[in-house]
Structures are given as C-alpha cells and as structure tokens.
Amino acid sequence: MQEVPNKTWDEAAKRWLLEMQHKKDLRKDASKLKILSSFRGLYLKDMNRNFIMETINNLQCGSATKNRYIALVRAILRKAEREWDWLDKAPFLKQFKEPKKRVRWLTKDEAERLIEALPETIAEMVRFSLATGLRKSNVLFLEWSQIDLKHKVAWIHADQAKAEKPIGVALNRLAMDVLERQWKKHPRRVFTNKGVPVKVVSSTTWSRALIKAGIEDFRWHDLRHTWASWLVQAGVPIRDLQEMGGWETVAMVQKYAHLAPFHLHKHAALLDTKMTHDQVLVNQNAICSEQK
Structure with missing residues (x-):
C-alpha cells in the first residue's frame, strides 16, 4: 500500500488554487481560504470532522454561507484523497440546515x-x-x-x-x-x-x-x-x-x-360541487322537518 505523504492544509489550498484557474469564482475561494486561518499549518491527516465543523460553525455568518465554506473544504479534501493521494480518507462533512426563504419580487x-x-x-x-x-x-x-x-x-x-x-x-x-x-x-x-x-x-x-x-x-x-x-x-x-x-x-x-x-383550479372546484350538494341536502331535510 502506497504511503500517504505528510501534506499540510496550506499545501493543499495552494495546489487547489493553481489547478482551479479555470473557475470563474476562484477569487471567492481565495477569500474563503484566508478566513479559514485556523487550518493553517495543520496536516491533512489531523483534520477531523469535528474540528472542521466546529471551526466553520464559529464563523460569523448564516447557514447558507457556512455551507459554501463546507463545500470548498470538502472539495479540497476529496481532491487530496482521490487525485493527489495525499489523504487516505476525506472526512464526511454534513451541511448545515438552511431556512427556506421566500422568493423576493416586486409588483x-x-x-x-x-x-x-x-x-x-x-x-x-x-x-x-x-x-x-x-x-x-x-x-x-x-x-x-x-x-x-x-x-x-x-x-x-x-x-x-x-x-x-x-x-x-x-x-x-x-x-x-x-x-x-x-x-x-x-x-x-x-x-x-x-x-x-x-x-x-x-x-x-x-x-x-x-x-x-x-x-x-x-x-x-x-x-x-x-x-x-x-x-x-x-x-x-x-x-x-x-x-x-x-x-x-x-x-x-x-x-x-x-x-x-x-392548473389546480379544477381540483379546488370540486369543493364547490360538494358544498353545493351538501347544502341542497340540508335544505331538503329542513323542508321535510317543517312538513312533519
């Protein structure tokens, strides 16, 4: 079995930026990597799930933004595992639950x-x-x-x-x-x-x-x-x-x-028919009661 080299997060981040020059949002990746300063100097093999998730969770931003950090870290660690042979197994990183937002539009x-x-x-x-x-x-x-x-x-x-x-x-x-x-x-x-x-x-x-x-x-x-x-x-x-x-x-x-x-109008209209039918029955019963 091939021995995994002792590579650091810094080396992985640098290689990511070099290999992903085609990405349109590479500048955003670089900005995120600067903010993840807690990872600096760490060996990839020592970066476990709990440490990564805790670090990202402590960022002063919403769940959606935190998930973008998770996606970047996950992508780099997967590269290290699957393409660069720098890591035996990349940790599984679960995304934070994001609140659903309504669509904002103007009248x-x-x-x-x-x-x-x-x-x-x-x-x-x-x-x-x-x-x-x-x-x-x-x-x-x-x-x-x-x-x-x-x-x-x-x-x-x-x-x-x-x-x-x-x-x-x-x-x-x-x-x-x-x-x-x-x-x-x-x-x-x-x-x-x-x-x-x-x-x-x-x-x-x-x-x-x-x-x-x-x-x-x-x-x-x-x-x-x-x-x-x-x-x-x-x-x-x-x-x-x-x-x-x-x-x-x-x-x-x-x-x-x-x-x-x-397209749901025809289904909603079924209640019109039912309620009209029920009202007719109520009226008929009322008339019968009066006649008795």
Missing part, C-alpha cells in the same frame, strides 16, 4: 417607483433586467456584438453564463426600447454613463433609491426573481422559464411554481 407599481428613484443610466439597466431576466454581470458587460436588433435576439456566451452554457435571449418590446435608446452611445458596450462603460452599480446609489421608493430587503439579483415571477404569473410554463433563464435544471425554477397555481 409592477414597486418596480416603477424603483426605476423613478434611480439615475437614468442605472434605471435603464433595471428596465433591461426586468425585461430579460439577465444577471447583473451579463447586463453590466453586455456588448453590441451579442445583439441582433433585426431579429430581436441577444446571446450570453457559455463563459459568461453561471451554468456555463450559452443562453439565447428573446428580446421583447421593453428590452428593444432600452437598446434603441442606448444605440450609438458607445461602439462596443451597451450601457454607458456619459460615454464611459458602466463597470459597477454603487451600493449607496442602490440603497438610496430603495429608501426613496419605499422598498425594503431587495437586492439587484431580485430583479431576476421579479422577471421570473411575472412570467410565471402570466402563465409561462416552468420548463419554458427554465430555458429562458438559462437554469441548468427544472428544480432550480420550481421555487416559482407556487406563484401560478392555475
């Missing part, structure tokens, strides 16, 4: 108030997001080369999509209106401010607009939730929504299904 009136409260350039980006459901980065860095105005379509390339699969976007009238207003403001990028491409949306600007619009607990990403919620409420099937939004699985869009319970 049409709230959306109009938010747009009215924002600077025009950011307002245009919000309008486009609500019309297409595109993620923030896809809107920020959208280029004219990705758009066919004649055929009313846009493309998000695989390396720009979260699921790493290309997305074809059907541009509705709302989206086309925004693009037509941006036309020729910049030779390459769609959204600009005084001729300069927009690279970031100020959190201060966003917060002030929310306060002015009287909207609480709403992130930019919730614009995508709003777009999806509006479509489902308009009767768009979940599988079609999945394709439109570029989600990898149907399960990822099931959270919107409760917003369109239209």
Whole structure:
C-alpha cells in the first residue's frame, strides 16, 4: 500500500488554487481560504470532522454561507484523497440546515417607483433586467456584438453564463426600447454613463433609491426573481422559464411554481360541487322537518 505523504492544509489550498484557474469564482475561494486561518499549518491527516465543523460553525455568518465554506473544504479534501493521494480518507462533512426563504419580487407599481428613484443610466439597466431576466454581470458587460436588433435576439456566451452554457435571449418590446435608446452611445458596450462603460452599480446609489421608493430587503439579483415571477404569473410554463433563464435544471425554477397555481383550479372546484350538494341536502331535510 502506497504511503500517504505528510501534506499540510496550506499545501493543499495552494495546489487547489493553481489547478482551479479555470473557475470563474476562484477569487471567492481565495477569500474563503484566508478566513479559514485556523487550518493553517495543520496536516491533512489531523483534520477531523469535528474540528472542521466546529471551526466553520464559529464563523460569523448564516447557514447558507457556512455551507459554501463546507463545500470548498470538502472539495479540497476529496481532491487530496482521490487525485493527489495525499489523504487516505476525506472526512464526511454534513451541511448545515438552511431556512427556506421566500422568493423576493416586486409588483409592477414597486418596480416603477424603483426605476423613478434611480439615475437614468442605472434605471435603464433595471428596465433591461426586468425585461430579460439577465444577471447583473451579463447586463453590466453586455456588448453590441451579442445583439441582433433585426431579429430581436441577444446571446450570453457559455463563459459568461453561471451554468456555463450559452443562453439565447428573446428580446421583447421593453428590452428593444432600452437598446434603441442606448444605440450609438458607445461602439462596443451597451450601457454607458456619459460615454464611459458602466463597470459597477454603487451600493449607496442602490440603497438610496430603495429608501426613496419605499422598498425594503431587495437586492439587484431580485430583479431576476421579479422577471421570473411575472412570467410565471402570466402563465409561462416552468420548463419554458427554465430555458429562458438559462437554469441548468427544472428544480432550480420550481421555487416559482407556487406563484401560478392555475392548473389546480379544477381540483379546488370540486369543493364547490360538494358544498353545493351538501347544502341542497340540508335544505331538503329542513323542508321535510317543517312538513312533519
């Protein structure tokens, strides 16, 4: 049996960062590794489940964020076991239970108030997001080369999509209106401010607009939730929504299904028939009693 070398967590973390250069969110991995300073200098063989779970549990963050740390540690230790032969057996790490959150979306009136409260350039980006459901980065860095105005379509390339699969976007009238207003403001990028491409949306600007619009607990990403919620409420099937939004699985869009319970009307109506029938019987019994 091959002897396992005495490798430390530091060596494993460094190798992970070197081998995972293709990951789009590698910077987030690096930030998490810095925060996990308690692991520094430890040999992999000495990192048991209880120590890892206790360390992550002590982080000042919610269960969902803690689970992202667990996922990273688990992935590195599995690499050490299965590919690098640095570990006999990676410990089993169970995720923390996450509270289910409701989908946060805006009404049409709230959306109009938010747009009215924002600077025009950011307002245009919000309008486009609500019309297409595109993620923030896809809107920020959208280029004219990705758009066919004649055929009313846009493309998000695989390396720009979260699921790493290309997305074809059907541009509705709302989206086309925004693009037509941006036309020729910049030779390459769609959204600009005084001729300069927009690279970031100020959190201060966003917060002030929310306060002015009287909207609480709403992130930019919730614009995508709003777009999806509006479509489902308009009767768009979940599988079609999945394709439109570029989600990898149907399960990822099931959270919107409760917003369109239209197909359940026929089942709910069964109670109408039963209650009407029962009331008729009650009336008949009452009449018979009076006649006696």
